[in-house]
Amino acid sequence: MSVTILAIAEQRNGEIKKTSFETIRKAREIADELGGSLKALVIGNTINDAAKELGNYGAEQVVVVNDEKLTHYSTTGYTKVVSEIVKKENTGILFLSATALGKDLAPCVAARVDGAVAADCTELKVDDGDIVATRPVFAGKALIDVKVEAPVKIFTLRPNVFAAGEPSGSEASIEEQSVDISGDDLKTKVTEITETSKGKLDVTEADIIVSGGRGLKSPDNFYLVEELADVLGAAVGASRAVVDAGWRPHDEQVGQTGKTVSPALYIALGISGAVQHLAGMSSSKYIVAVNKDKDAPIFQVADYGIVGDALEVVPALKEELTKALGK
Amino acid sequence: MKIAVCVSHVPDTETKVKVGSDGKTIDPSGVNYVVNPYDEFAVEEALKIREKDGGEVVALSLGGDANKETLRKALAMGADKAVLLKDDSERDSFAVAKGIAEYLKSYEPDLVLVGKQSIDYDNLQVGGLVAEFLGIPSVSVAVKLEIADGKLKAEREIEGAHEHVEASLPCVIAAQRGLNDPRYPSLKGIMQAKKKPIEEVDAAKAESRVKVLGMKKPPEKQPGKIVGEGVDAVPELVRLLREEAKVI
Ligand SMILES: Cc1cc2nc3c(=O)[nH]c(=O)nc-3n(C[C@H](O)[C@H](O)[C@H](O)COP(=O)(O)OP(=O)(O)OC[C@H]3O[C@@H](n4cnc5c(N)ncnc54)[C@H](O)[C@@H]3O)c2cc1C
Ligand SMILES: Cc1cc2nc3c(=O)[nH]c(=O)nc-3n(C[C@H](O)[C@H](O)[C@H](O)COP(=O)(O)OP(=O)(O)OC[C@H]3O[C@@H](n4cnc5c(N)ncnc54)[C@H](O)[C@@H]3O)c2cc1C
Numbered sequence: 016m017s018v019t020i021l022a023i024a025e026q027r028n029g030e031i032k033k034t035s036f037e038t039i040r041k042a043r044e045i046a047d048e049l050g051g052s053l054k055a056l057v058i059g060n061t062i063n064d065a066a067k068e069l070g071n072y073g074a075e076q077v078v079v080v081n082d083e084k085l086t087h088y089s090t091t092g093y094t095k096v097v098s099e100i101v102k103k104e105n106t107g108i109l110f111l112s113a114t115a116l117g118k119d120l121a122p123c124v125a126a127r128v129d130g131a132v133a134a135d136c137t138e139l140k141v142d143d144g145d146i147v148a149t150r151p152v153f154a155g156k157a158l159i160d161v162k163v164e165a166p167v168k169i170f171t172l173r174p175n176v177f178a179a180g181e182p183s184g185s186e187a188s189i190e191e192q193s194v195d196i197s198g199d200d201l202k203t204k205v206t207e208i209t210e211t212s213k214g215k216l217d218v219t220e221a222d223i224i225v226s227g228g229r230g231l232k233s234p235d236n237f238y239l240v241e242e243l244a245d246v247l248g249a250a251v252g253a254s255r256a257v258v259d260a261g262w263r264p265h266d267e268q269v270g271q272t273g274k275t276v277s278p279a280l281y282i283a284l285g286i287s288g289a290v291q292h293l294a295g296m297s298s299s300k301y302i303v304a305v306n307k308d309k310d311a312p313i314f315q316v317a318d319y320g321i322v323g324d325a326l327e328v329v330p331a332l333k334e335e336l337t338k339a340l341g342k
Numbered sequence: 343m344k345i346a347v348c349v350s351h352v353p354d355t356e357t358k359v360k361v362g363s364d365g366k367t368i369d370p371s372g373v374n375y376v377v378n379p380y381d382e383f384a385v386e387e388a389l390k391i392r393e394k395d396g397g398e399v400v401a402l403s404l405g406g407d408a409n410k411e412t413l414r415k416a417l418a419m420g421a422d423k424a425v426l427l428k429d430d431s432e433r434d435s436f437a438v439a440k441g442i443a444e445y446l447k448s449y450e451p452d453l454v455l456v457g458k459q460s461i462d463y464d465n466l467q468v469g470g471l472v473a474e475f476l477g478i479p480s481v482s483v484a485v486k487l488e489i490a491d492g493k494l495k496a497e498r499e500i501e502g503a504h505e506h507v508e509a510s511l512p513c514v515i516a517a518q519r520g521l522n523d524p525r526y527p528s529l530k531g532i533m534q535a536k537k538k539p540i541e542e543v544d545a546a547k548a549e550s551r552v553k554v555l556g557m558k559k560p561p562e563k564q565p566g567k568i569v570g571e572g573v574d575a576v577p578e579l580v581r582l583l584r585e586e587a588k589v590i
Contacts, residue, residue: 126474131551318566
């Protein structure tokens, strides 16, 4: 019997997340290598149109579960749906993105379908008919290669690591299924979602991050970081020192006890590069550092460094980039 | 309220990781172990709830004798009891969660608190697994928690937003930074903790399901170049970003 991979595509406000395209594309690749098939699963309310887009990334068949009770994420509700579809489709392999939703859902589903999770994978390959996953441990200070030995093998894929590739232009066929959501399935219920960063990008979802540290001297100087981020369409990040000082909100903190990020470009302004900070960002593809101390450890991981006063360099950089990008 | 808090015993964040001689785990020599930072938020939250509503806080850790040190810290902060779920072998999150859940089936807590993530294997799974094994709901990455009249309201951090969640009790809550400010153990707390017994129970058996084939260090990032000093270096930096790195 050939294997079916089920890959979950995540929607928020009816739009599929970019990182889901990455996950679907990788799932397609692995399914091909295993000689199996791929189905995507989208859960929400009236999301068929968005689901068709997944054809672009290699999912020809998409299972859609539409239910008004599933408009917002619910841990218990979504766990029920995914577990039921896993059983119905008789799938032994499940892919999710390691987003807030994926990380929450994966262990709950694992317990229910007799599975186990390799979490936050940064590499997946097929070896002798089995999936070998590479995942960072100890905040990225080491990597382990793992195999999942369970009836249902679950993998969550770190966002921004796998390429989504170009859309192919093909449309997926939609298969609507329904799952009964009642009673215990609604033991957790989302009543409201409040934006914390008022329409701003989250560091875990950004291609470019501009982060500031204590070297910016005062919370009032963070407008420099924000303006530079605006020019680049980047998210704003922060070191723990400035979060602890109350200069910046918790959700901007990058590092071992903050968020782990791997954007295409990470710009560190007035950040020393403590090991806990590096743990969260050293897998970024390119790192730029501006620091007035030429011996600051951040320069050990930076591809490009400028030794200088951030308060002077940042406005100049903003201006130069504005020109270069024709804004 | 009967509150169980799960604490893991982890290498501190300064640790320079070396791969051990088995090629699968870290070399523990010279490593300083501490209570998992997120679990301090979990313990603090448990203590706050007990101070408000009364009840009992029991700290649990699954592992070898070394984990007693972490349990002592929880006792010093103010936990009433500590239980070591003893097992010297390596367990993945699935097997850890099984061990914890089996113990909790007889303890019957009203609330279980865990940390968002254990900073060793970074799985973010134990909370969700324990909840499902017990057939109760869970809220992960919680930055706010309120319990009143047998109902639980929490806020959980998602990308760029907070989800406001209502859940029934009993429930598992995974604590994220921001939930509270963990207290430092007082001298009196530390002295008392030394006298409190740590109960030892053999952890229920469970097989690990995520098998480690090998551990390696990530490729060293080569230090790049200093483009220059001060404002004068800016045009060259922008050129490099566009033409060499091609990231903008
Ligand atoms: C358990 C634990 C967990 C932690 N987790 C995290 C985490 O998740 N994330 C994190 O970031 N940290 C974390 N830390 C803290 C970490 O150890 C550092 O203290 C912190 O990262 C330092 O922040 P910083 O670089 O902004 O400040 P500092 O280390 O004070 O560095 C400021 C830098 O700015 C430079 N500078 C000063 N003035 C200027 C100027 N005018 N222009 C340019 N540069 C200038 C200085 O040369 C210096 O390098 C953790 C620590 C512990 C103990
Ligand atoms: C030598 C050795 C090798 C190990 N190898 C592995 C391995 O290969 N893979 C692996 O996943 N784990 C391994 N572990 C176990 C590891 O130390 C953790 O206890 C366990 O993996 C849970 O970590 P996590 O990242 O899965 O937890 P998470 O799911 O991230 O933890 C969330 C929360 O669950 C609670 N929690 C987690 N672990 C425990 C615990 N032991 N006792 C009480 N509460 C806990 C804490 O509140 C924690 O904040 C090993 C342990 C040792 C001593």
